[in-house]
Amino acid sequence: MVRVTAPHSAPLAFLKGHGTENDFVIVxxxxxxxxxxxxxxxxxxxxxxxxxxDGLLHVVRSEAHPEARAMAGEAxxxxxxxxxxxxxxxxxxxxxxxxxxxxxxAGHAEAGELAVATRGGVKRVHLAKNGDVTVSMGRARLPxxxxxxxxxxxxxxxxxxxxxxxxxxxxxxxxxxxxDLFTAPAYTPSSVYPDGVNVEFVADRGERxxxxxxxxxxxxxxxxxxxGACAVAVAAARRDGLDPALTxxxxxxxxxxxxxxxxxxxxxxxxxxxxGPAVIVAEGSLDLALLAxxx
Numbered sequence: 001m002v003r004v005t006a007p008h009s010a011p012l013a014f015l016k017g018h019g020t021e022n023d024f025v026i027v028x029x030x031x032x033x034x035x036x037x038x039x040x041x042x043x044x045x046x047x048x049x050x051x052x053x054d055g056l057l058h059v060v061r062s063e064a065h066p067e068a069r070a071m072a073g074e075a076x077x078x079x080x081x082x083x084x085x086x087x088x089x090x091x092x093x094x095x096x097x098x099x100x101x102x103x104x105x106a107g108h109a110e111a112g113e114l115a116v117a118t119r120g121g122v123k124r125v126h127l128a129k130n131g132d133v134t135v136s137m138g139r140a141r142l143p144x145x146x147x148x149x150x151x152x153x154x155x156x157x158x159x160x161x162x163x164x165x166x167x168x169x170x171x172x173x174x175x176x177x178x179x180d181l182f183t184a185p186a187y188t189p190s191s192v193y194p195d196g197v198n199v200e201f202v203a204d205r206g207e208r209x210x211x212x213x214x215x216x217x218x219x220x221x222x223x224x225x226x227x228g229a230c231a232v233a234v235a236a237a238r239r240d241g242l243d244p245a246l247t248x249x250x251x252x253x254x255x256x257x258x259x260x261x262x263x264x265x266x267x268x269x270x271x272x273x274x275x276g277p278a279v280i281v282a283e284g285s286l287d288l289a290l291l292a293x294x295x
Contacts, residue, residue: 011285014044015102016051019094019133019278021223021259025053026102026280032064038086043291045084050291054222055092056082057099068117075115075122077103084219091120091164093226093274097133100125101278120164133278137227138164139270140234147187149199151179158187158199159235163272166197167231171239175203175213181221200228202236210236211256223259230272233264244268 012034015026025044027034036058045053058080062068068078079099081089096116103109104127114125126134141162149158149170154177158168168187172178178185178201185199196217202210214228215221233253237243242251244266252265262276 011287013283014051014286015105015280015283016053017057017098017101017278017280018259019097019224019226020257020262020276022092022094022226023053024055024057024092024095024098025051026057026059026098028059028102028106030059030061030064032060034058036082038082040288040291041082041086042084044286044288045086046291051286053084054219055084055089055095057095057102058082059099059102062117067119071117071122075117077108078117081118089119091118091123093135093137093230094224094276094278096123096125096135097226097274097276097278098280100127100133100135101280105280128275131277132275134273134275135226137230137272137274140230140266140272142234142238143192145192147189147192147197150186150188151177159238160192161231161235163227163230165227166193166195167200167228168193168197169200169202169232169235171202171204171236173203175201175211177201178213178215181213181215183220184215184217198225198228198231200225200232200235202232205254205256208236208240208252209254209256213258221258224257224262226262226274226276229255229257229262230264230274234266234272237266245270 041056044050060078062072062078065078111127111129116123124136143160146160147158156170158170161167199215202212214225237251248268255262265273
């Protein structure tokens, strides 16, 4: 395995991409030959001293990675996703769209259906000819416990939605009421989310059309959150009296985020599909020796 932390290691090939301005560094490594310690990932994703990104997409053939080998029969490629701090994560909705776009650019996939292995299981992806990418995001769970969210002098009831990670969705009259969102909004009772929560503030823009801002736990306000947009669409549908499991008809909401627009569809079987853009904006090589921390 390549020791990417060595001062004289070979340059590391990379690309940069984003999905509704949720941006990622992409490291192609089909044979899983590149070691990526958390400290190195964090330096690569550093916005001032590195390339910069909300996360890193390590592109590996499933059969070459011990965590994905069992999925190789369903999906040729494994998205070994890392958060910007270097920690390992199961899935990233915006990330898997960018991952699929890279596979298409590299000649590993064509427009149409594609399966991508992730730590959260195999995700079904559709690469449309118009440039959009659709990802099957799984099903939402709606725990009964809700919370009250407080920002400044404003208080709102928030709907509890779990997309594999926890969300509290509050409907507001004006998105500016959410404040700067650098600090995590207060919520009670705290026991509902013992490990913290992503908090979405949502304002109506029209029929089945909403806008949102989000505080992601551990990160502050982000330009886009795929699981958050899915949680918002489900919460809005239930608020509006719509449940595909009862009507047998899909429900679609348009969700505007600071970084762009996502279209979320909940199917009668509960599966949620997220559609949005994915763009590769740069590629090059990185001298990791230059990212060494100061002594």
